[in-house]
Amino acid sequence: MSIRVRFAPSPTGDLHVGGARTALFNWLMARKLGGTFILRVEDTDGARNTAEAAAGIIKGMRWLGLDWDEGPEAGGDCGPYFQSQRKDIYDAYFKRLEDAGRVYAEADGAMRFKFSRTAITVHDLVCGDVTFAPTEEPDMTIRRPDGSYIFHFVNVVDDIEMRMTHVLRGEDHLSNTWKHIDLFNAFGATPPTYAHIPLILNPDGSKMSKRDEGSAIEHSYMNAGFLPAAVFNYLCMLGWTPKAESEKLSREELTALFDADAIHSSNAKFDLKKALWFNAQYLRELSPEGLLENGRRFLSAAGLTWEDDAVAAAAVYSVREKVSLLTELPEWVHYFFREDYPFEADVVTKLKAKPENAGLLKAAAEQLAQAAEWTEQSVHDAVEAAAKALSVKPGAMMPLLRFALSGQSRGPGVTTIAHLIGKEKTLGRIQRALGEVMGV
RNA sequence: GACCCCUUCGUCUAGCGGUUAGGACACAUCCCUUUCACGGAUGCGACACGAGUUCGAUUCUCGUAGGGGUCGCCA
Incomplete structure (x- = not known):
């Protein structure tokens, strides 16, 4: 039997790193095992859920490349995939509980599920067998007075209806899982295999939530200049270590290597520096x-x-x-795109520092002007010749040219800049530096 | 407070009774170099604590401490 896993977010805000990684692990498991990955939107709380948030989550998942086989926009045999549209199904299941005498009403009409109050063991791929003693907690509410249903109930009903075989979710759910199993038992259904994955914490160890830096996929990654492949890769390293030589792994490699049993049981702190390192790696390969x-x-x-x-x-x-x-791209390349680029303060200072600088630049310009062709090599040769004629090292001339051509003290090779902007602009920019900055 | 999970360099981690406790990020130094980077080399740096089991514990057991989570008519 092929596996069926799902990501079941509640649309109360942007897709969050924790949620994204949960979705990621589920996706990885489905793809590795040739199973089915389902997206189910848990929007039973009308007061807090918004359509925009649901759209945002979908957008984030698409950006990360986490495609789903069943769910919104994809369809499937177990729809609808928005819990807000599944009331009939919940009513039917509720009736079964009612018939079995497992529910009772509160004074205001809310309905509670009678716990079995027996010891319940959660078989978890990550945490092992975790046994909860017969509970002393009050029976849980599963339906509001207005007839809408509550998380634990709909979550279990849908996992039964959608025939989920595995449930990979955040460890924050572990303590409530016995309630879900109690419900599965009440319905005479077999609980799925669970895997509670560790949480992602802030650098200070506190639980990462929507407000925290680096937590929102769209804001902190999509709009912050990250590449999806880098985020995909980094997120995998939080709570799981693929058995491979390198940590930098492609989507395909990660899929092939994925093993839910190998997911860690301890929480991990988010490290922006490492995420940036991954991004830099992927950027260079483009x-x-x-x-x-x-x-x-x-x-x-x-x-x-x-x-x-x-x-x-x-x-x-x-x-x-x-x-x-x-x-960071614009600040590094803006001068390639315009002639009115600014000269940085330290560049102006350095240009004016020595009286002979103007002479060096002029000599370079004259030599460059005579270049028959315009390649990086010819630019290099011209500068070298100009330097030689004045008995200075090319190294004394290059920085000045860089300042003149870019207004900056750092950047790609001077020959690369000159070659890319062309001969005409190169000569023009030298004149501009000479005139505007150095006043000669 | 009760219950549950967790604990190796600053961070992510390897380790699954005997290792000089390995790697990655970060940091530092050096090399490369027209700048900034990249790259290369080196260095810094950890088994939370206490018992027990054992010839021998990072590894197994118990306890303590610390961290996290759950205990909603949120999900």
């Missing part, structure tokens, strides 16, 4: 076109425009090893 495609929205947001995609792609590609986030 082709010029790929990098431009991914960085396009960030360049545009910074007000940069261009005519030729090939040139823009080459520009971003030239700084691929210098950034760890796509949002």
Whole structure:
């Protein structure tokens, strides 16, 4: 029998890293075992759930590449996949409990489920067998006075109806799992195999919640310049260690390596630095076109425009090893896109520091102007020749050219910059630096 | 408070009775280098504590401490 797993978020806000990783592990398990991954929206609390939040969760999952086989937009035999649309099913199940004498009403009409009050053991892939003694807690409410049902009830009913074989969810649910099993037993159904995965904590050890930095997928990752593959990879490393040489693994490799039994049982703290490292790794592997495609929205947001995609792609590609986030791209490449780039304060200082700098720049410009062709090599040769004529090292001239051509003190190779912007702009920029900055 | 889960470098972790306790991120130094980076090398740095079992505990058991979670007409 092929497995069936699900991600069952409640749409009360953006997709959160904890939820994303839960979805990720479920997805990994389904794909590894050739099973079915279901997305079920648990929107039974009309007061807190919003359609926007549901859309946001779907958006986040699509961005991460977590496609589902059954659920919203995908359909399936067990729909609808929004709990708010499944009232008839819940009513029918509720009736069964009623017929079995397992429910009773409160004064205001709320309905409670009578616990069996026996010892209940949760068989968990991560935590092992966890036995809960007969409870002394009050019976749990499963239906509100208005007739709407509550989480524990709908969650179990749907897991039965949707024939879930495994339930991978956050460890915060472990303490309530006996209640779910009590319900499964009341329905005469076999509980799924559980795997309660450890929580993701803030660096200070507190539980990571929606407000915390790095927690919202859309805000902290999609819009912050992360690549989905990097986030996918990093999230896997929180609570699971694939048996592999490297931690940097592709979606396919992670799928092949996934093993729910190997999920850790201790919580993990979120480490932004490591997430950035993963992102930087993935950024460097992109082709010029790929990098431009991914960085396009960030360049545009910074007000940069261009005519030729090939040139823009080459520009971003030239700084691929210098950034760890796509949002850092504009500050590294803006001068490729405009002639009115600013000169940084320390650049102005350095340019004016020595009186001979102007002479060096002029000599370089003259030599560059004579270049017959315009390649990185020819630019390099021209600078070298100019330096030699003045008996200085090319190393004395290069930084000045960098300052003039970019207004910055750091960036890709000077020859790369000159080659990309072309001969005309190169000479123009040197003149601009000479005139505007150095006053000669 | 009760119950449940957890505890190896700052962080993520490997380890599954005998190891100089390994790796990754971060940090530091050096090399490379026209800058900034990348890359390479090196270094820094951990078994929470106490008993017990054992010839021998990071590893097994119990206790303590600490962290996290649950105990909703939220999910």
